Amino acid sequence: MSANLYGKLETDVEIKASAKKFHGMIKHKPHHISNVASHKIQGCDLHEGEWGTVGSIINWNYFHDGKPRVAKERVEAIDDEKNSITFRVLEGDLREHFKSFVITLQANPKAGGEGSIVHWTLEYEKLHVHR
Known part of the structure; x- marks a missing residue:
């Protein structure tokens, strides 16, 4: 029985700001996100x-499941025409469970x-298969 260690999740979130x-903000002032999403x-x-x-490294402090968490991420890619940015998690709580974790955000009007x-x-x- 072979288990799948790889996965991909996608979702859309509606926001009030333009794309x-x-x-x-995500590209130049991600530290301002806490002003609009402090929860x-x-x-x-x-x-x-x-x-x-690209190549910059950002330390994030965030909440997941009601607990404070941390992540160190490298900016992997930026596409200003598509309003997208990609981060790769280098260190932090996610790395306890994942060998690799990449987050891409793309804002569309x-x-x-x-x-x-x-x-x-x-x-x-x-990192491991949970059965």
């Missing part, structure tokens, strides 16, 4: 590199209205 504004994100700081550049839809893609490889 460009959201992308700009999920406590904050983040730049560990290495410069805000808005909402059809026929204000705001946008942020498409989240989580791609991962588990």
